[in-house]
Amino acid sequence: MGEIGKVFHVVPPQTSVETVQALEGLLADAKAGRLIGFAWIGLRNGLGYEIDLVGVAQSTPVFVRGLARVLDDQLAKIIGSR
Numbered sequence: 001m002g003e004i005g006k007v008f009h010v011v012p013p014q015t016s017v018e019t020v021q022a023l024e025g026l027l028a029d030a031k032a033g034r035l036i037g038f039a040w041i042g043l044r045n046g047l048g049y050e051i052d053l054v055g056v057a058q059s060t061p062v063f064v065r066g067l068a069r070v071l072d073d074q075l076a077k078i079i080g081s082r
Helices: 017-031 061-080
Strands: 003-005 037-044 048-055
Touching: 037 061
Parallel strands: none
Antiparallel strands: 003 048, 037 048
């Protein structure tokens, strides 16, 4: 299991339909062999966050770190537009 950390409670406790749908789509892709690695940041209800790498993502950390930078850039744009 990946690293688990504490953060402030940022959202009200509820089931996220979007999160469930996204994970179901990723699971279908993994079962079909289209998703071969996965890196994630999960926000937990009241428990903080979880990060981890599985599959090919574990064996290509430099590539995944570059993709994390792409995510960081996307987040910066979202924050900057608010």
